[in-house]
Amino acid sequence: MKLLTDPIKVAFIGGGINSAVGYTHLSSIRLDGKFKLVAGSFSTNKEINYQSALKYNVPIEDTYSNWNKMIECIKEKIDAIIILTPIPSHKDIICSILKYGIPIISEKSLAASSSDCLEIMRLAKKENCFISIIQNYTGYPLLKELAERVKRGDLGELLQIN
Numbered sequence: 001m002k003l004l005t006d007p008i009k010v011a012f013i014g015g016g017i018n019s020a021v022g023y024t025h026l027s028s029i030r031l032d033g034k035f036k037l038v039a040g041s042f043s044t045n046k047e048i049n050y051q052s053a054l055k056y057n058v059p060i061e062d063t064y065s066n067w068n069k070m071i072e073c074i075k076e077k078i079d080a081i082i083i084l085t086p087i088p089s090h091k092d093i094i095c096s097i098l099k100y101g102i103p104i105i106s107e108k109s110l111a112a113s114s115s116d117c118l119e120i121m122r123l124a125k126k127e128n129c130f131i132s133i134i135q136n137y138t139g140y141p142l143l144k145e146l147a148e149r150v151k152r153g154d155l156g157e158l159l160q161i162n
Helices: 022-030 046-056 067-074 087-098 114-127 141-152
Strands: 008-014 035-041 080-084 104-107 131-134
Touching: 008 022, 008 067, 022 035, 022 046, 022 080, 035 046, 035 067, 067 087, 080 087, 087 104, 087 114, 114 131
Parallel strands: 008 035, 008 080, 080 104, 104 131
Antiparallel strands: none
């Protein structure tokens, strides 16, 4: 039985050490200890995939060069999958995962077109599956501080923020 105090076990698809977003998202999920990266298919490049697993402290036996194989092997061991691949690949990956009923957290944007988004949402509704889009910047301490100051009225009446 999963306790509320247990970290949410996640797998990454994409986000290898050579990507623009991988380490940033790993750092973000580690901020409060509520998430734990336990598996990944970080890259189709075998060496980058392996080096990413080492850097991210993911067991090699839970590291896969093929995300479809990873899902088959770890679907019972994880609580969610985080999609960090280039946006044009999101639709196919997300639609495949939805069939397993695994919750999905997608790096912004959800998909490359509104028609892809609609297809994803129709399938998510049919499969009754959770999908969330992350905006990594919301985890920045500066933005959290700014939000608190705005709520308290410390900055007066704001007309515009750039």
